Amino acid sequence: MREFGYQRAHDVPGAVALLGDDPDARFLGGGTNLVDLMKTGVERPALLVDVRELPLDRIEPAEGGGLRIGATATNSDLAAHPEVRRRYPMLTQAVLAGASGQLRNMATVGGNLLQRTRCGYFADVTQPCNKRAPGTGCPAIEGEHHNHAILGASEACVATHPSDTAVALAALDAVVSYETADGPGELPLTQFYLPVGDTPNLETALPAGALITGVTLPPTPVAARSRYRKVRERASYAFAIGSLAAALDVHEGAVREVRLAFGGVASRPWRARTAERLLTGAPADAETFAAAADAELAAAEPLPHNRYKVTLMRNLVVAVLTELAGEADAR
Ligand SMILES: Cc1cc2nc3c(=O)[nH]c(=O)nc-3n(C[C@H](O)[C@H](O)[C@H](O)COP(=O)(O)OP(=O)(O)OC[C@H]3O[C@@H](n4cnc5c(N)ncnc54)[C@H](O)[C@@H]3O)c2cc1C
Ligand code: SF4
Structure with missing residues (x-):
């Protein structure tokens, strides 16, 4: 070192x-x-x-009824916070699906958003990699890519974003606050990560030198019935091969409001807006859930060894939304 x-x-x-x-x-x-x-x-x-040691570790009510999460709050404190558990269960579940208890005790909310991809070529400095060394190429496209992106990738990079937390934050319309020498700023989480394009080395829209100070969650009542489901290659201590953050409100058999974001399948947390649009107002049944998932996944461009993720995500959407709809019926 x-x-x-x-x-x-x-x-x-x-x-x-x-x-x-x-x-x-x-x-x-x-x-x-x-x-x-x-x-x-x-x-x-x-x-x-x-x-x-910055005074940014508090989780407290935000103006307008939401919740403000300080950037240095630990992942463990975020997951355990009573208001997060009660009002945004998908967020608690997403945080707890990541890493291990010891890591979550150390890791911070700001650091989680800026963690780097787990692509093996990126981590190996003897290999070319456009993200680590721009212009050197992307060996994953012809090589090992069974856990790489099917959505939002490019010819320059097919890596996935590894954070579970960020997937729930994307579904919840969270807003990231930061501070620079020129003053404070804010970025919606859905605009925080840049499209990969030709510059996979440029990952976020944060200005150079910006310190993340916190994340604000809007009130989002629909999130009270929400879930984060993660599929991985072993039962714990592994990154997602596909994950889903979902919230659903059903009224008289029809979808009144829905939030969906995919993890482990794209260069950034993937807010499934096409599926959300199709679902809103439609019957809350498995057929509709499958059609909405298919419409979202029509944009997928899988590689030879990660085609399975298209089916995996379709099945996740149908399974999780069916569970949430069943809970709505049971009320
Ligand atoms: C074995 C292992 C398994 C894991 N599994 C998962 C998993 O399944 N899911 C998952 O989501 N995560 C997983 N993680 C990742 C873990 O959650 C992240 O390492 C952690 O969240 C990063 O937080 P940190 O505070 O330690 O960040 P650091 O390592 O300290 O920093 C990460 C990056 O963020 C920057 N940074 C940190 N704080 C700020 C700030 N306030 N403002 C601006 N920049 C900042 C740093 O400069 C650095 O670039 C795993 C990690 C390990 C080691
Ligand atoms: S997928 Fe991205 S991170 Fe992985 S080798 Fe290619 S350029 Fe590098």
């Missing part, structure tokens, strides 16, 4: 000033992703600015 500087920030302006406009400096959250990448040489920062 090469030498690096370490500074602990105590307030938000101080953190932003310490990082400055140095492209080789990084904020350090729990370090559960960044430090791993430093050990393998994927990340080679000259300076780490530790943000864990």
Whole structure:
């Protein structure tokens, strides 16, 4: 590991000033992703600015009736918060579906949003990879891609985004707040991650040097009946091969409101707006759920070894929405 500087920030302006406009400096959250990448040489920062002592770890009511989650709240605190569990169960389930108890105790909300892809070529500095070393190529397209993207990928990169939390946040219309030397800003989660295009190395719309300060959830009553379902290759401690964040409100047998976001299948959390549009006002039955999933997945461009994800996501949509509709009937 090469030498690096370490500074602990105590307030938000101080953190932003310490990082400055140095492209080789990084904020350090729990370090559960960044430090791993430093050990393998994927990340080679000259300076780490530790943000864990910033006063950003609270989860509290937001103006307008939503919830404000501080960027340095741990994943464990987020999952356990009574208001998150009661009002946004899909978010608690998404956080708990990720990593392990020890990792969730360390990992922060801000760091979770900015964790890097788990593509094996990206993690191996002896391999070409357009995301890590722009212009070197994408060996995954002709090589190992059974767990790569079927939606929103490009000829430059077919990696998936690994976060479970971000999938639930996309379905919930969460808004990310940040601070820069020029002042604060906000980005809806659905616009936070950039389309992959020709520049897979550019992952988010955050301005350079921005410190994520928090995430705000709107009130979203439909989220009270919601679910996060993750499919993975072993029962725990594994990233998604496909996941679904879903919320459903049914009235007199028809869908009154629905939220759907896919994880593990796209370069970013994939808000399934085509399916949502088709479902709204339609009968809440398995046939309609399947037709909506098919319409969303019509945009899929699978590679030879990840075609199974199209069927997997269709089945997930039908199974989870059928469960949620059944719970609505049982009320
Ligand atoms: C074995 C293992 C399994 C895992 N499984 C899953 C899983 O199944 N699902 C899942 O979702 N996650 C999983 N994770 C990922 C884990 O959730 C992330 O490592 C973690 O959320 C990152 O948070 P952190 O605070 O440790 O970030 P760090 O590692 O500290 O930082 C990650 C990135 O975010 C930046 N950053 C951190 N905080 C801020 C901030 N406030 N503002 C701006 N930039 C910031 C850093 O500079 C860095 O670029 C797994 C991790 C491991 C090691
Ligand atoms: S899929 Fe993306 S991250 Fe993986 S090798 Fe290709 S360019 Fe790199």
